[in-house]
Amino acid sequence: MAKTDWKSEAKSLKKKVKKLKARVMGTEIGAATAAAPKAKKAKPVSPLAPKGGFPKLPLIAGVEFAAVEAGVRYQNRKDVMLVRLAPDTAVAGVFTTSSTRSGCVRDCQTKLAAKVPAGTGAAIIVNSGNSNAFTGKVGDQAVAAVTGSVAEALGIPASRVFSSSTGVIGEPLPYEKITARIPDLVAALREDAIEMAAHAMMTTDTFPKGAAATVQGDGGPIHIAGIAKGSGMIAPDMATMLVYIFTDAKIAPAALQKMLSRNVGATFNSITVDSDTSTSDTLLLAATGKSPAAPVTGAVAKAFESALRDVMRDLAHQVIRDGEGATKFVEIRVTGARDDADAARVAFAIANSPLVKTAIAGQDPNWGRIVAAIGKSGAEADRDRLTIRFGDILVAEKGWRNPKYREEDGAAYMLGEELVIAVDLGLGRAKRSVWTCDLTNRYIEINADYRS
Amino acid sequence: MAKTDWKSEAKSLKKKVKKLKARVMGTEIGAATAAAPKAKKAKPVSPLAPKGGFPKLPLIAGVEFAAVEAGVRYQNRKDVMLVRLAPDTAVAGVFTTSSTRSGCVRDCQTKLAAKVPAGTGAAIIVNSGNSNAFTGKVGDQAVAAVTGSVAEALGIPASRVFSSSTGVIGEPLPYEKITARIPDLVAALREDAIEMAAHAMMTTDTFPKGAAATVQGDGGPIHIAGIAKGSGMIAPDMATMLVYIFTDAKIAPAALQKMLSRNVGATFNSITVDSDTSTSDTLLLAATGKSPAAPVTGAVAKAFESALRDVMRDLAHQVIRDGEGATKFVEIRVTGARDDADAARVAFAIANSPLVKTAIAGQDPNWGRIVAAIGKSGAEADRDRLTIRFGDILVAEKGWRNPKYREEDGAAYMLGEELVIAVDLGLGRAKRSVWTCDLTNRYIEINADYRS
Incomplete structure (x- = not known):
């Protein structure tokens, strides 16, 4: 076996580190041009894909x-x-x-x-x-x-x-x-x-x-x-x-x-x-x-x-x-809204908030961003009647953090792959569930490179 | 001077490459927990910051x-x-x-x-x-x-x-x-x-x-x-x-x-x-x-x-x-809308579209995503009257790509730090300009890690 040339290997690795660092800092994305298409990476299957692959579907006559x-x-x-x-x-x-x-x-x-x-x-x-x-x-x-x-x-x-x-x-x-x-x-x-x-x-x-x-x-x-x-x-x-x-x-x-x-x-x-x-x-x-x-x-x-x-x-x-770059499957469950339109507004405001979605990517139980999303939704909401839960964990109610809520519990919950964020507006009986995923670097990569 | 141990250097670099690769793939974000706060990186100043630093401001009596x-x-x-x-x-x-x-x-x-x-x-x-x-x-x-x-x-x-x-x-x-x-x-x-x-x-x-x-x-x-x-x-x-x-x-x-x-x-x-x-x-x-x-x-x-x-x-x-992670300063200039509300709807639909913003980050003149954003805005729009320009470059008009538009021109334009995306709806006289930035990996990093 030939003796490994550690010196040249180290030099080539140094270059790799430099390149990867640039990429982590987002500068490589900045340097890409449509004129210089890159080789496509093999796409790894989403970690959230149903286990067992494509289901066995019945034949449909005709x-x-x-x-x-x-x-x-x-x-x-x-x-x-x-x-x-x-x-x-x-x-x-x-x-x-x-x-x-x-x-x-x-x-x-x-x-x-x-x-x-x-x-x-x-x-x-x-x-x-x-x-x-x-x-x-x-x-x-x-x-x-x-x-x-x-x-x-x-x-x-x-x-x-x-x-x-x-x-x-x-x-x-x-x-x-x-x-x-x-x-x-x-x-x-x-x-x-x-x-x-x-x-x-x-x-x-x-x-x-x-x-x-x-x-x-x-x-x-x-x-x-x-x-x-x-x-x-x-x-x-x-x-x-x-x-x-x-x-x-x-x-x-x-x-x-x-x-x-x-x-x-x-x-x-x-x-x-x-x-x-x-x-x-x-x-x-x-x-x-x-x-x-x-x-x-x-x-x-x-x-x-x-x-x-x-x-x-x-x-x-x-x-x-299979959401682009998704690592979490998230249900946003809104209850207690004044009417159906308000329930939908709040649910989608949370589900579409880049700040909520990046916090979920970071496994950060940053419920303050959920409050902000509710606030911007345009739906009727009363700070002092809001209840927020991560799964069964009561995070906040009556306008502020539940005194018994422990950040460790929220953080542990966020490690899961399937999350439920539940918001009760405390104003009526309308409800709406919507489903979304987190926002990760992979989403950016996929979409900054899509056509190149 | 001591002789460099290239073997151990190569090994340590290999580890670095592995770690950086994981980060590039977004898996490190997935592995971070709020319970294990990371050391803050020194924040580099936005590349779009005004040259010359903080301006000299006049004293205001009182x-x-x-x-x-x-x-x-x-x-x-x-x-x-x-x-x-x-x-x-x-x-x-x-x-x-x-x-x-x-x-x-x-x-x-x-x-x-x-x-x-x-x-x-x-x-x-x-x-x-x-x-x-x-x-x-x-x-x-x-x-x-x-x-x-x-x-x-x-x-x-x-x-x-x-x-x-x-x-x-x-x-x-x-x-x-x-x-x-x-x-x-x-x-x-x-x-x-x-x-x-x-x-x-x-x-x-x-x-x-x-x-x-x-x-x-x-x-x-x-x-x-x-x-x-x-x-x-x-x-x-x-x-x-x-x-x-x-x-x-x-x-x-x-x-x-x-x-x-x-x-x-x-x-x-x-x-x-x-x-x-x-x-x-x-x-x-x-x-x-x-x-x-x-x-x-x-x-x-x-x-x-x-x-x-x-x-x-x-x-x-x-x-x-100073937008989080921004590398491009972008004006979305909408003209020819039926009324002010429609002009605003189209401008913000484009400015807030994650797909438009990631394309800009990737310097990809992906004007199809601008068309999609106009379409979802809820504003009155007629495919066959739309005009889209990157700066002075006429990209599309009358429902399809300008035959003289060359992808290289669009790609070259997108390399700039300051971009103007102009949309004329061809329906009326209302207009609206809004300003936004691109959506990069840095935005995700900043916001996935914000509280940890």
Whole structure:
């Protein structure tokens, strides 16, 4: 074995130390330029990812999936996925309210509003790497080209092909890369490829997200299976990221839409990573009606809606668990508000406060910042009626610190990976829970380097 | 000279690399606990600090300053400052609108509302290290004790003693440490100690902030000198951080208050570091009337107000230049909005977007995130009328990227320390400029470690 040259090793290590120090001080970020792209690091999976990996999802009769490598932006990974939905599938959707929403979103909205009969079947096509947002008329043409190609390949009207694009905003979508692969996608369609589809739509996600439920219907089981993508730019406003949920239930489109809309508030509209709302948020729910069970009504409808809400909440929580740079999964639980709007204001003011989120990253039970966030929220609040708890620990009440509260207890609590911060305003009966994550250096790194 | 042991040096460097790597990955922040406080690093001065250090401020006749080390929280530095104002000084103020504002703020508001005649003189006392916010009735008693002691020592009514506290929220203020030093403060009062006072109120600030102006009055010059503290928790709402402005102008309290209130919108209420509003925001303006010039009216009043606004804007900009972790000073300039409210919504949505701010930190001309921020703002916006510029560079117009825009130009522009991001909505004539900074790892470090 050759003798180690410790001198030159020490010199090279010194350089490494210098470089790392610069990075810690944030100066390397300052020195990066878009002109000099850096090699991407392998993404470690979020520490908050559900244990056991992607769940086993039931097959949904009438739904098939495929995914291919089209090279839209990413290389060496699948980046386009196609879903074929059987004839008579009811489709419902909720979308971002952004005034700069993408061409795909506008197109989906127009198609759903047209209420085309479901007899022909339908399809969903999604690409990652480019959001085709703020790409003007060229962007609209790209949507027409992609959905038109899918329609032709599957022999269905373009009015029943829904599309989503997620990734960089403002770059023209190289749609020919997608249309060129549609024959391959169609040839690869399989009932059991939902996990591959979940993978293909990931951008800064570190794991694919899936959730499922089964409900006993009249005459047989009804299955629900959903997938989601989302990690940053997460502050849904009437919808969120990209989410596709499939069921074999028999249910009319109008009833399906109502059920979906009713449950968005307490699920996808109750999560925030960074208070930034995407231009591409899309949530589609498709019901094929292929279950042997009778059409969903009465008690079965209630059970179905409850199971659907569970799947939606599970997927929403997984998005927070994959929040960019997240190391803590945090529930902000507000009670005692004068009305629902105030409860939401307080919950989101806390959940979006950079100072609260950095304190959580530092495992610092800095409840003063929670007080400040409540104060700025604009909601009615009375200092002398406020109660703040970390989990079961009573931190503050009646306008000041609980005399029995010990900082060590708060600090010990903050070491956990799953935290509940509970605030009671003591003014009324309205309440709201929202879910968020901490704000770490990783968030900054991911987002300062995103396009380079 | 002893021979270097390169082997052991290499080994120790390896450990350093490992530690630094962990830090870069954000894991050290995750491992820190409040129970194990770390040694404070020496704070480097913000790279955006005005060159040349603290400006030379004119003496204001009738205003004296003193500062002492009281050890409220910080050691080995001055942390309490006192200002004595001559008899007949008019005082005006604007305060945080937080519903959890501190006892000091409530006390100042009550005293100003009482309109006590100015004949007796007045005083301002400020401590750093503890904000005495959310400390309940004990906090109110602390305010009474501190302002009462100052009143007694100076022989003025307590109703003319204004106080501010800045620092950690929710900890009882050890006010005896302050009252014990009041005789020393009174003994040390000097006309030329304004810089020392600016130092004493710093918390996470990296430099003391001062600004001045002189106006030609009828019969002599009128001077204005102001100081400010603020670095994080900066999103003023009708006021900001701690700011004290002094003038020798002769002007009635009501006119002074109107002038102050009128100019808060375009100055202190147009800056944001992190969208978090402080519980302690206080802006006081004191006019001693000791200038030889005649009372301020007519053209002089106009010139005076304009100079006052310049001082206010200068101090507001310095707060952004000292934004926690800031490496860029950024103006968001919105024009063409339907109305003032929409212009403000768009400007603050961009200025507060973590994704925009991290892109700026990474010197990435990621204008797609600006589009997304406009979209989520809730303001009326039409994709096909939007124009976006970086400085003079036309980036996007009419719903998509300017065909002549070259990414290299945007990237080169982002290397600058002072940036202007201009958005024209193309819908009306309303406009608003706000100032912000980038979001870097340093912000996270400062705020994850703040109390430990």
